[in-house]
Amino acid sequence: MIKKEMVPFRFSDKEVQCWFGVSFDDIREQLSDKRVIWVTDEHVYQKYPEEFPAGECIILPAGEAGKNQDTVNTAIEELLNMEADRDVFLVGVGGGVVTDMAGYIASIYLRGVKFSFAPTSVLGMVDAAVGGKNGVNVGLYKNQVGVIRQPEHLFYNFSFLNTLPELEWISGFAEIIKHACIRDAEMFQFLLNNSLEDFRQDLNVTGDLIRRNAELKYKVAAGDERESGQRRLLNFGHTLGHAIENITTMPHGFAISIGMVFACRLSEKLIGFDPEKTEALKYLLKKYHLPTETDFDKEKAWDILVHDKKKSGDTIHFILLKGIGEGVVHPLSLSELKTLFFEM
Amino acid sequence: MIKKEMVPFRFSDKEVQCWFGVSFDDIREQLSDKRVIWVTDEHVYQKYPEEFPAGECIILPAGEAGKNQDTVNTAIEELLNMEADRDVFLVGVGGGVVTDMAGYIASIYLRGVKFSFAPTSVLGMVDAAVGGKNGVNVGLYKNQVGVIRQPEHLFYNFSFLNTLPELEWISGFAEIIKHACIRDAEMFQFLLNNSLEDFRQDLNVTGDLIRRNAELKYKVAAGDERESGQRRLLNFGHTLGHAIENITTMPHGFAISIGMVFACRLSEKLIGFDPEKTEALKYLLKKYHLPTETDFDKEKAWDILVHDKKKSGDTIHFILLKGIGEGVVHPLSLSELKTLFFEM
Numbered sequence: 001m002i003k004k005e006m007v008p009f010r011f012s013d014k015e016v017q018c019w020f021g022v023s024f025d026d027i028r029e030q031l032s033d034k035r036v037i038w039v040t041d042e043h044v045y046q047k048y049p050e051e052f053p054a055g056e057c058i059i060l061p062a063g064e065a066g067k068n069q070d071t072v073n074t075a076i077e078e079l080l081n082m083e084a085d086r087d088v089f090l091v092g093v094g095g096g097v098v099t100d101m102a103g104y105i106a107s108i109y110l111r112g113v114k115f116s117f118a119p120t121s122v123l124g125m126v127d128a129a130v131g132g133k134n135g136v137n138v139g140l141y142k143n144q145v146g147v148i149r150q151p152e153h154l155f156y157n158f159s160f161l162n163t164l165p166e167l168e169w170i171s172g173f174a175e176i177i178k179h180a181c182i183r184d185a186e187m188f189q190f191l192l193n194n195s196l197e198d199f200r201q202d203l204n205v206t207g208d209l210i211r212r213n214a215e216l217k218y219k220v221a222a223g224d225e226r227e228s229g230q231r232r233l234l235n236f237g238h239t240l241g242h243a244i245e246n247i248t249t250m251p252h253g254f255a256i257s258i259g260m261v262f263a264c265r266l267s268e269k270l271i272g273f274d275p276e277k278t279e280a281l282k283y284l285l286k287k288y289h290l291p292t293e294t295d296f297d298k299e300k301a302w303d304i305l306v307h308d309k310k311k312s313g314d315t316i317h318f319i320l321l322k323g324i325g326e327g328v329v330h331p332l333s334l335s336e337l338k339t340l341f342f343e344m
Numbered sequence: 345m346i347k348k349e350m351v352p353f354r355f356s357d358k359e360v361q362c363w364f365g366v367s368f369d370d371i372r373e374q375l376s377d378k379r380v381i382w383v384t385d386e387h388v389y390q391k392y393p394e395e396f397p398a399g400e401c402i403i404l405p406a407g408e409a410g411k412n413q414d415t416v417n418t419a420i421e422e423l424l425n426m427e428a429d430r431d432v433f434l435v436g437v438g439g440g441v442v443t444d445m446a447g448y449i450a451s452i453y454l455r456g457v458k459f460s461f462a463p464t465s466v467l468g469m470v471d472a473a474v475g476g477k478n479g480v481n482v483g484l485y486k487n488q489v490g491v492i493r494q495p496e497h498l499f500y501n502f503s504f505l506n507t508l509p510e511l512e513w514i515s516g517f518a519e520i521i522k523h524a525c526i527r528d529a530e531m532f533q534f535l536l537n538n539s540l541e542d543f544r545q546d547l548n549v550t551g552d553l554i555r556r557n558a559e560l561k562y563k564v565a566a567g568d569e570r571e572s573g574q575r576r577l578l579n580f581g582h583t584l585g586h587a588i589e590n591i592t593t594m595p596h597g598f599a600i601s602i603g604m605v606f607a608c609r610l611s612e613k614l615i616g617f618d619p620e621k622t623e624a625l626k627y628l629l630k631k632y633h634l635p636t637e638t639d640f641d642k643e644k645a646w647d648i649l650v651h652d653k654k655k656s657g658d659t660i661h662f663i664l665l666k667g668i669g670e671g672v673v674h675p676l677s678l679s680e681l682k683t684l685f686f687e688m
Contacts (some may be wrong), residue, residue, distance in 0.1 A: 013357070069417055076482060076489055080651065087657060108452070111479060111490045112570070135455060138420060145420055146455045147491060226456070307424065313431060 002158060002207040009218045011132060012225055014150040018218075020211050024051050027091070027118060027155045034089040037082065039075070039102040044094045044120055047163050052093075056082070060094075060101060064252075067097045068136050069145065075105050089114050089152075095121035095168070096128030096252070100146070103134030107149045116153035120160040122172025123253060126179070126213035129154055131221035131231075140246045141307055148225050156214070158207045161200075169196060171253030173288045174237075176209065178260060179216050181281065182233045182319070182327030187212065188284070196288050233327040236319040237263055240341075243304040244296055257290035265344060267320040270330060277324055298342060305341075306334060346502060346551040353562045355476060355494045356569055362498040362562075364555050368395050371435070371462060371499045378433040381426065383419070383446040388438045388464055391507050396437075400426070404438075404445060408596075411441045412480050413489065419449050433458050433496075439465035439512070440472030440596070444490070447478030451493045460497035464504040466516025467597060470523070470557035473498055475565035475575075484590045485651055492569050500558070502551045505544075513540060515597030517632045518581075520553065522604060523560050525625065526577045526663070526671030531556065532628070540632050577671040580663040581607055584685075587648040588640055601634035609688060611664040614674060621668055642686060649685075650678060 002021035009016040019026070028036075038052050041062040045052060052059075058075050060066060079088070090113060092102025099117045106115035119129040135146015161169075173196060180188035187209075199206045217234065224231040241259030245252055264281055267273030282292045316337055320330045346365035353360040363370070372380075382396050385406040389396060396403075402419050404410060423432070434457060436446025443461045450459035463473040479490015505513075517540060524532035531553075543550045561578065568575040585603030589596055608625055611617030626636045660681055664674045 069413065073413055080482060080485060080488060083651065085657065108479070108489045108491060110488060111477060111492050133455060135452070138424060141424060144424060144454060145452045147452060148455050307427065313429065 002204055007215070009130070009150075009154070009222065011150050011222050016150050016154060017152065018154040018156070018214065020156045021207065022155050022157050023159065024048075024157065027116075027157070030153065030155075031089060031091065031116070035084070035087060036089050036091055037079065037084055038091050038093060039098065039105065040093040041095075041098050044098070060098060062097075064097055064137070064249075067101060068138070072101060072105055072108075072136060075101070076109055079105075079109055084109070084113070086110050086113060089116070091116050091118060091155075092151075093118045093120060095119065095124045099124055099129045100134045100143070101136060103132075103149060103151065104136060104146050107134060107147045112149070114152050116151045116155060118155040118157055118160075120157075121164055121168050122161070122210065123168070123175055124172075125156060125210045126172065127175040127217060127234075130214050130217045131234075132225055140304060142242050142246065150225075154214070156207075156210065158203050158210070161203055161206065166200075167251060169200060170289045171251040173199075174253030174257045174260075174285075174290055176213050177281075177284060177288065177290075178234075178236050178256065179213050181260065181321060181324060182236050183216055183220065183325055184212075185323070185325030188324050192280075192284055192287070230329075232317050232329045233319055235317075236260060236321070236327050239263075239305060239316065239318060240301065243301040244294065246304050247300050248294065248296055250291075250294070254291050257285050258292060258294055261285070261292045262344070263319060264321060266318065266340060267322070269340065270332075271320055271322060271328070273321050274323070277321070280324070302338065302341060346548055351559070353474070353494075353498070353566065355566050358494040360494050360498060361496065362500070362558065364500045365551065366499050366501050367503065368392075368501065371460075371501070374497065374499075375433060375435065375460070379428070379431065380433050380435055381423065381428055382435050382437060383442065383449065384437040385439075385442050388442070404442060406441075408441055408481070408593075411445060412482070416445060416449055416452075416480060419445070420453055423449075423453055428453070428457070430454050430457055433460070435460050435462060435499075436473075436495075437462045437464060439463065439468045443468055443473045444478045444487070445480060447476070447493060447495065448480060448490050451478060451491045456493070458496050460495045460499060462499040462501055462504075464501075465508055465512050466505070466554065467512070467519055468516075469500060469554045470516065471519040471561060471578075474558050474561040475578075476569055484648060486586050486590065494569075498558070500551075500554065502547050502554070505547055505550065510544075511595060513544060514633045515595040517543075518597030518601045518604075518629075518634055520557050521625075521628060521632065521634075522578075522580050522600065523557050525604065525665060525668060526580050527560055527564065527669055528556075529667070529669030532668050536624075536628055536631070574673075576661050576673045577663055579661075580604060580665070580671050583607075583649060583660065583662060584645065587645040588638065590648050591644050592638065592640055594635075594638070598635050601629050602636060602638055605629070605636045606688070607663060608665060610662065610684060611666075613684065614676075615664055615666060615672070617665050618667070621665070624668070646682065646685060 004021045038057045041060045043062040090106040092099040117129040119125040132150040135143045138144040237256040237260030241256035245255035264278040348365045382401045385404045387406040434450040436443040461473040463469045476494040482488040581600045581604035585600035589599035608622040
């Protein structure tokens, strides 16, 4: 088993206790002096019903479709009905949708109560739960509402991965590959030398990989929580990816995978990224069962893309690659991007 | 006219530029390098339509009844339709309801954009706009959802008071009297020596009084933004006041006025507050046309009171007076308070 260990993640206004290799019992013990209300979704609850005490648990609908203000309003009403006061402690247990919403609910309820996360998916563990971004979608537009606020703890219970569906494994590895592309060429090679099946069979190795990714995400996000500098690198593949995700409703990681290939092509055109490296990325993505292209309505995608919240005036900070492991922020005018986008 | 002057209000994470004695033109000049979207309500808009540029303005419904998440959702959709990006700057122009909602909208839109306030009412100027609390009501419960976030600027344009209805003047003076009770015995005497009619006739004197109150509120709130210590003093009169406001729908200041008299009676019973001082407060409140008692459903008020978000476990931090100008935080068990409440 993976050794239990606490690593402090130091953000500008808070130190998050990041616990690797813990069990449900460890989490309960850590929070034994608090009134904990658990926030999870239908899927996680069905798999682990005995872990969630009746009456102290909010069960959200599963999936991206329920990631909206209506779901948050219902949760707020449940908290009021439970007479949860300012000392209540929310623990979000689930994938990225659950932790994004649990963090947002905790941030606005009574103008903010404390919270922690126990991510249950690869994507949640390596990405969504780390960095303090939370929120909900507004119609087709992703994460247009939310705040930035760090949890008290991150609890990594790798046993959740035993019940994680294959599609979720695949989707999560898209973010791992993204991390490799922007910051970790060595990990890119490590991923090439292994396969999804290897990782699914050896949770010890996977635990180490997830920790490496959580720490990478933390280091890129810390000190730039509001994303005005290097945190932008984490959007590699996401500008087009979010648009494709919205119009095709494919899983997040799948859409991001296609977005990464697009960003590599753009990198070739704009900053001389080696086309062979694009092929290497495509090979790696396919190896992890991720798509590298899809048919989609370009006009529709463009409309969503221009609403992208990373836009600043007429400039989009597009993330390109100089090399594998070398992401760069490249300011691009909307008109320039539009021409390139419709050409490609 | 009142001299234009900037006073920095230093909160734990931000310095707010507090401008006294400014005009609409001064505000526009200060923000001339930004894309400003104005947030106001129907009443203010009808009085000053020429000040709000068409297409760059969100007009909220006027009054407490519209202070809810639905109104916020509509405003968020308007911002998306205006293609407001992360560099947008919201300016809330209105009473406490407007600034509370504008601050909340700015705090959650795209995970937070910058904002400033130009309060238009006495209550907004001396209380609601200062201190960074924002949010909306949930059903009968006030301000159950929101965040704590400071604006970039506070703009005091005293000419707004020329069009302020009498009822709003009266309601605002309840918070001024509250400040005198908890922290400023000299101001209590000053208020006794003057009248509402005096203040309405001389905006120079009123401007000074408002500045004194804004600075008092700032000093009590700064360093305790999350209200775990002395900021609690500002709740004097508010525990019962909020409950009465909800069940009778009387104006905020009127309900708080009745709540202050109740808190004085409680202070007599629990910490020996001089009953003659209670009479002095009642005299002052009446002088400013504020009610000191009302008929209300005690059972209903109690139900709302126990949901008060200031509650911490079974303890309410009730604000009592030792003397005029000497507010104290008094922890009281719910059962103790219940007995006293139904006896009185």
